[in-house]
Amino acid sequence: METQQIINQILFANQAEDVFSISSFKKEYARLIKLLHPDVCHLPRAGEAVAMMNQFRDEMYKYWHGEDDAGKFVRNEEDEVTFQGDPDLLYRSYENYQRLMSINDDTANHFKKYLPKSMNFSGRELIVNSEHPMLPLTHLIFPHQHTNWILSRIFEFITWLHQIGYCHLGINPESIFIVPQTHGIICTSFYHLTRLNTKPESLSGRYLNWYPAIVFDQKKAIQYVDMSLAQRTALYMLGDKSGNGVVLKKNINPQLIDFLITPHYDSYQTYQEFRQLLLQLFGKPQFHPLNI
DSSP states (O other): OOHHHHHHHHHTOSSGGGTSOSTTHHHHHHHHHHHHOTTTOOSTTHHHHHHHHHHHHHHHGGGTEEEOSSSEEEEEETTEEEEOSOHHHHHHHHHHHHHHHTOOSHHHHHHGGGSOSEEEEETTEEEEEOSSOOEESTTOOOOHHHHHHHHHHHHHHHHHHHHTTEEOOOOSTTTEEEETTTTEEEEOOOTTOEETTSOOSOOOGGGGGGSOTHHHHTOOOOHHHHHHHHHHHHHHHTTOTTSOOGGGGGTSOHHHHHHHHSOOOOHHHHHHHHHHHHHHHHOSOOOOOOOO
């Protein structure tokens, strides 16, 4: 693209995402600033384009920063996230991650692709790394084609946790990061992980209204809780940040929404039913590249 075309694209952009991709805007900004900097580029309105580009860059940082139950997190690099905040929660997340990583049977080794590559403390900060670039679901909205495969991965991950006797209790847009390159997910925090059918030590204060009432009545970590949180996370991805989903029926297949707002109690059975529903509604699985 010619330099003047790039300037025009920036000046007439309606939002930052029209200029930058979410996953690599830092690299794109570095390339463009070298091209358009006033010391280098003397084309008409280049200075205006740089000013607008700086504003867009600042807006894009919302995809690299977030807050969760422990405190703040920031995506330092495309494959690295730093978590800051409550030291007790951070250490609990670290210990639970190590507990899951210590399981070494064939099934566990398969599902470890949904866990970080490493998790280590640097002072009071918890550094989480992955094999590939990853993004938190926070602020992201997807069409059903992408929401479907992301939810499928979440269901797979939850099913494995339940099979080995654990309940996550904290599935939400801040704990699940997506890996666009591989169509995968990474679960980056384990603050509330507990044994199935035991009393939870903690719940996500940020998403208390997402938990089914039974968790407060019975005070047990059961499969239904994780399934409910996963379903609400999917509704969030589809555009309803409340996680309720009814309003989405206007624009999204109502059978899909009905599935997402209906209680499901068994993770493996629910995952199988979800796959069957997708086949019924959308046909054989197709690969939809996620350029983000």
